[in-house]
Amino acid sequence: MASLAPRSCWLQDVRLFYNVRAKDGMSDFDLQSDSASAAVPATSQRRQTIAWRDGALAASNRMVPEETAIAFSYNRIAHAVMMATPGDLRDFAVGFSITEGIVADAAGIEELEIVPALHGIELRMWISAHAMQAVEARRRQMAGPTGCGMCGLESLDQAMRGAPPVPPGMTFSPAQVQAAVASLFPAQALNRVTRAVHAAGFVQPGHPPLVREDVGRHNALDKLGGAMAHAGRDPAAGILVMTSRVSVELVQKAARIGIPVLVAVSAPTALALRVAEGAGITVAGIARDDGFEVFTHPGRIAPDRIVTSASRQAM
Numbered sequence: 322m323a324s325l326a327p328r329s330c331w332l333q334d335v336r337l338f339y340n341v342r343a344k345d346g347m348s349d350f351d352l353q354s355d356s357a358s359a360a361v362p363a364t365s366q367r368r369q370t371i372a373w374r375d376g377a378l379a380a381s382n383r384m385v386p387e388e389t390a391i392a393f394s395y396n397r398i399a400h401a402v403m404m405a406t407p408g409d410l411r412d413f414a415v416g417f418s419i420t421e422g423i424v425a426d427a428a429g430i431e432e433l434e435i436v437p438a439l440h441g442i443e444l445r446m447w448i449s450a451h452a453m454q455a456v457e458a459r460r461r462q463m464a465g466p467t468g469c470g471m472c473g474l475e476s477l478d479q480a481m482r483g484a485p486p487v488p489p490g491m492t493f494s495p496a497q498v499q500a501a502v503a504s505l506f507p508a509q510a511l512n513r514v515t516r517a518v519h520a521a522g523f524v525q526p527g528h529p530p531l532v533r534e535d536v537g538r539h540n541a542l543d544k545l546g547g548a549m550a551h552a553g554r555d556p557a558a559g560i561l562v563m564t565s566r567v568s569v570e571l572v573q574k575a576a577r578i579g580i581p582v583l584v585a586v587s588a589p590t591a592l593a594l595r596v597a598e599g600a601g602i603t604v605a606g607i608a609r610d611d612g613f614e615v616f617t618h619p620g621r622i623a624p625d626r627i628v629t630s631a632s633r634q635a636m
Contacts, residue, residue: 520533
């Protein structure tokens with residue numbers, strides 16, 4: 322069957338650098354570089370600009386985020402290439418492996434090697450023979466651009482898969498939800514200097530917020546999932562906050578991590594809500610200083626009072 326992927330996922334320039342090839346009976350990434358002389362790039366760099374401000378041109382400069390091709394391989398078998406910010410790579414490797422259903426937890430990765438190259442970075446992982454069955458069942462045949470969390474899947478069934486059910490989790494007050502959203506922004510160190518990256522945060526009562534950033538929203542969530550696994554955080558004991566819209570792959574990844582409450586600053590898609598309904602995930606969106614809207618499973622957010630449209634008009 323031919324690979325099925327949206328036209329927006331055709332990154333031909335990336336595929337020139339990362340060619341999936343057969344070699345000695347294995348598929349491997351052709352990194353086209355001597356990894357011994359390569360290094361992981363910084364997550365941002367300063368660029369000189371010409372700024373138009375107040376009706377005049379002037380020399381200026383700005384920090385911009387880095388975007389790098391990140392290759393994932395398991396037991397030296399090529400699996401995927403994602404465009405991402407080259408930071409928190411160990412978290413990225415573990416979180417991606419969990420949200421893709423390749424391993425159940427961080428312990429499922431027996432060994433991890435970060436291999437820098439001229440045109441990107443390979444996250445080289447070793448897993449059990451049993452776990453490799455999941456890799457073979459869900460091979461990605463194309464590079465994934467920054468905004469794509471599903472590129473390269475081989476069938477409609479893979480793209481439209483549901484999500485595993487999440488645990489009951491905790492109940493939070495509206496004030497706790499708003500505080501969780503507010504706590505995310507001060508923790509976005511990279512976005513503070515670039516104004517160009519997404520963040521995924523896990524806010525758990527009694528713990529400092531755990532935040533990961535990336536140019537891709539789904540990458541940020543993968544990194545957060547890995548960070549939570551490394552830190553031993555209980556996914557059912559907190560709130561996932563996203564600085565983006567809620568698309569279906571974010572709901573699927575949240576379910577894989579086991580997070581029952583997802584709050585975002587923007588709105589969800591209809592498909593994301595259908596999948597969230599089936600998985601039992603509470604989705605709240607359009608989170609602003611003045612409040613938010615709950616779209617699915619509202620029982621986990623216990624308001625002090627509910628004001629109906631009729632009673633609001635009577636005020």
